[in-house]
Amino acid sequence: MxxxxxxxxxxxxxxxxxxxxxxxxxxxxxxxxxxxxxxxxxxxxxxxxxxxxxxxxxxxxxxxxxxxxxxxxxxxxxxxxxxxxxxxxxxxxxxxxxxxxxxxxxxxxxxxxxxxxxxxxxxxxxxxxxxxxYLWAPLVLHARELIASGALGEITHYRGRFLSMYGSDEMGLLTWRFILDQGGYGATSDILSHSISLAQFLVGEITEVVGMRNTTIPQRPLPTGAASHYGRGKPEDPKGDVENEDFASMLCSFKSGATGTFESSRTMVGPESQNAFEVYGTKGALSWNLEKMNELQYYRLTEDPNSGYTTIYGGDRFPFHGAFAPGQANPIGLEDLMAIEDYSFLEAIASDSPFSPSFREAVDVVSVQQALINSWESRAWEPVVDLAGK
Ligand SMILES: NC(=O)c1ccc[n+]([C@@H]2O[C@H](COP(=O)([O-])OP(=O)(O)OC[C@H]3O[C@@H](n4cnc5c(N)ncnc54)[C@H](O)[C@@H]3O)[C@@H](O)[C@H]2O)c1
Missing domain, CATH: 3.40.50.720 (NAD(P)-binding Rossmann-like Domain)
Structure with a gap:
């Protein structure tokens, strides 16, 4: 039952x-x-x-x-x-x-x-x-297992980025995402948050950060009509100010001793939805990009002169993938990740078992974001302080 x-x-x-x-x-x-x-x-x-x-x-x-x-x-x-x-x-x-x-x-x-x-x-x-x-992407779950198993050796560097074009059209409307009292911060709240959560999931705690921000499209057409969430205005339309950042970058240190670099932008032209990471270790490296979410690039350090990155395609040997497509290299899609996360949360509730990412992990992400915001003001390295005080 x-x-x-x-x-x-x-x-x-x-x-x-x-x-x-x-x-x-x-x-x-x-x-x-x-x-x-x-x-x-x-x-x-x-x-x-x-x-x-x-x-x-x-x-x-x-x-x-x-x-x-x-x-x-x-x-x-x-x-x-x-x-x-x-x-x-x-x-x-x-x-x-x-x-x-x-x-x-x-x-x-x-x-x-x-x-x-x-x-x-x-x-x-x-x-x-x-x-x-994105923590639920089968190949991201596999990447985490590979890192935890020691396959990459000691992790030395993490590179995270979320470069999206959703705000690159200067006629894109001034919707809630661009207003401080409605969306909160800009690229950091909306998309860098995904990159930080991935880094914490894969490599662990971030302890200090320094970074910069920029707003490249300072004004946008005001929305008219109720349903214009992702709509486009005209040059003659009245405009309002963008109140938060279009771009943010960050250097960081992980508790493990690894270093990290991050970039996020909602206005760059070119990368359409480049939510990507690279993890570098003493024995190998991994690289993943949402734009090709059914591929994980894996480099293994060997004596073999033919060494190089190998492409691992998604398939039903990886977590959850088989619920959507059998066999190897039959791809799954973005909405399948939300199906996995919703299923996992509901199953945890029904079976009274632990679940993450919970609001606790959301606080871990914004603790890093707060340190980054502090560094915008101080123009210096800032420690990451757990906002939950634990
Ligand atoms: N996980 C992801 O990858 C991802 C992607 C996109 C958005 N998001 C998040 O999802 C949330 C929603 O974003 P979206 O892109 O779906 O927004 P959206 O603008 O497409 O949809 C928002 C909906 O909320 C409704 N709404 C507005 N005011 C309301 C009210 N008072 N009561 C009830 N409904 C109301 C709107 O009519 C609209 O249907 C945001 O927090 C965003 O950060 C997450």
Missing amino acids: KKPLGVAVLGLGWMGQVHSRAMLRMPSLFPERSFDPVLVVCADTEQERRDRAVNDFGFQRAVSDWREAVEADDVDIVWVTAPNMLHVPMIEAAAAAGKAVFSEKPIGGKPEQTLTAFKAAEKAGVRTAVGYN
């Missing part, structure tokens, strides 16, 4: 739709699961999205007031997939109502907001998850 788990999704934009689809696919992808997700209620302020929730996704109901969804008796778990400025009030209300919470990253938009959410969940004693979905 599978345990029914009632789900509320708050915000049916890109991520709300991805997670809702993940729930719908769960029974056919993971027949061995010990739960059944039930799409109980979707909250969105836009009528068109509420209609889609019921008609296309099969939610039992849709509401405009997210508080109604969070407090509903038939909801066990709340998915927070609304813009960043809504994360904290949604999480506080969900935790107070005793619901487990999955929040999209970065949780709020500023480090102190992530900490507030963590404390609210901790005080209420509810289960939590944060949407650092």
